[in-house]
Amino acid sequence: MSVPRLSGKVQTVLGLVDPDLLGRTMTHEHLTMTFDCCYFPPPAGDEAIAENPFQMRHMHWLRQNPYGCRENLLLQQENAAVQDELLAYREAGGGAVVENTTAGIDRDLPTLKRLAENTGVHIVAGAGYYVDCTHSEATRGASVEKLTDIIVGEVLRGADGTDIRCGVIGEIGTGWPVTESEAKVLRATAQAQAQLGCPVIIHPGRDPAAPAEVVRILQEAGGDIGKTVMSHLDRTIFDEGELLEFATLGSYLEYDLFGTEMLNYPYDLTLDMPSDSQRVKTLAFLAKEGYGDKILVAHDIHTKNRLTKYGGHGYSHILRSIVPKMLMRGFSQQQVDQILIDNPKRWLTFK
Numbered sequence: 262m263s264v265p266r267l268s269g270k271v272q273t274v275l276g277l278v279d280p281d282l283l284g285r286t287m288t289h290e291h292l293t294m295t296f297d298c299c300y301f302p303p304p305a306g307d308e309a310i311a312e313n314p315f316q317m318r319h320m321h322w323l324r325q326n327p328y329g330c331r332e333n334l335l336l337q338q339e340n341a342a343v344q345d346e347l348l349a350y351r352e353a354g355g356g357a358v359v360e361n362t363t364a365g366i367d368r369d370l371p372t373l374k375r376l377a378e379n380t381g382v383h384i385v386a387g388a389g390y391y392v393d394c395t396h397s398e399a400t401r402g403a404s405v406e407k408l409t410d411i412i413v414g415e416v417l418r419g420a421d422g423t424d425i426r427c428g429v430i431g432e433i434g435t436g437w438p439v440t441e442s443e444a445k446v447l448r449a450t451a452q453a454q455a456q457l458g459c460p461v462i463i464h465p466g467r468d469p470a471a472p473a474e475v476v477r478i479l480q481e482a483g484g485d486i487g488k489t490v491m492s493h494l495d496r497t498i499f500d501e502g503e504l505l506e507f508a509t510l511g512s513y514l515e516y517d518l519f520g521t522e523m524l525n526y527p528y529d530l531t532l533d534m535p536s537d538s539q540r541v542k543t544l545a546f547l548a549k550e551g552y553g554d555k556i557l558v559a560h561d562i563h564t565k566n567r568l569t570k571y572g573g574h575g576y577s578h579i580l581r582s583i584v585p586k587m588l589m590r591g592f593s594q595q596q597v598d599q600i601l602i603d604n605p606k607r608w609l610t611f612k
């Protein structure tokens with residue numbers, strides 16, 4: 262189904278826009294949020310660094326241990342720095358950002374609206390719920406129908422007591438295995454998507470089987486997989502055969518941790534976080550296999566240390582450094598535009 266008022270448009274925090282106006286789009290960022298739900302204690306002996314982290318000599322430590330410092334998880338304290346970053350992003354040729362902060366990690370729609378007004382960057386906000394540990398008692402106790410109504414309302418009327426409307430559902434958080442409460446939110450997401458004809462974006466659990474399991478739940482509940490993004494594939498599916506098998510299910514394939522180069526990924530020490538060069542190689546592999554029209558990219562900035570204010574790569578890293586690398590590695594300009602402009606535009610446009 263579709264909603265006539267929304268059909269053929271993209272919904273930003275400032276209202277509906279013609280999809281052609283978006284330009285280059287990062288499909289998975291956060292501009293203001295808290296990640297304190299995912300605090301992970303620092304390595305033994307490093308507690309003192311974690312207490313006083315923002316010094317030049319600690320910046321490498323922060324890049325390696327971003328979740329081991331509570332203050333680093335409070336991105337919502339950096340609105341002024343983020344505004345400067347968005348102006349730099351526009352200067353670098355960026356046009357739009359999908360802000361994936363959902364209920365549970367401090368979505369702040371008035372701030373997003375102000376950032377859009379002050380920078381001219383199109384910002385699309387996310388409806389729905391993050392992972393289980395952030396679900397409120399009310400969310401846990403709600404029926405699928407109730408959650409569907411809430412999500413639909415966030416898109417049609419506005420969220421968090423404001424009249425600011427979300428333009429995507431997600432990132433919808435799931436772990437591995439998917440919990441009962443997360444499965445319920447996924448079913449509500451699928452039903453809301455069926456009513457609205459809107460884009461959906463998923464945060465899968467950390468297991469190669471997790472993305473396909475989420476697709477299965479969404480599909481059974483009436484979701485539109487061709488209008489759904491699977492995020493964080495960089496830390497989820499490593500085997501090329503498994504990746505191609507997942508790609509056949511039809512979702513968008515998002516590599517959204519560009520700029521994250523970390524030796525020990527604390528949430529799963531058995532996996533090796535890829536480097537940016539390895540990410541570009543994987544994108545080339547997917548393009549060669551015929552999935553160029555499904556690839557999306559972003560940085561998923563969710564901690565302070567990744568801002569340029571703290572020596573990080575910022576929101577312009579892909580435009581300034583990854584695109585030249587892609588061109589050097591054989592991507593044509595047309596393929597790059599497909600990934601940065603055409604695919605996001607198609608995904609974000611309401612049916």
Ligand SMILES: CCC(=O)NCCS(=O)(=O)O
Nearest residue numbers: 366464493496528561563
């Ligand atoms: C809220 C940001 C987020 O969930 N980012 C993903 C982090 S990770 O699961 O890839 O470590």
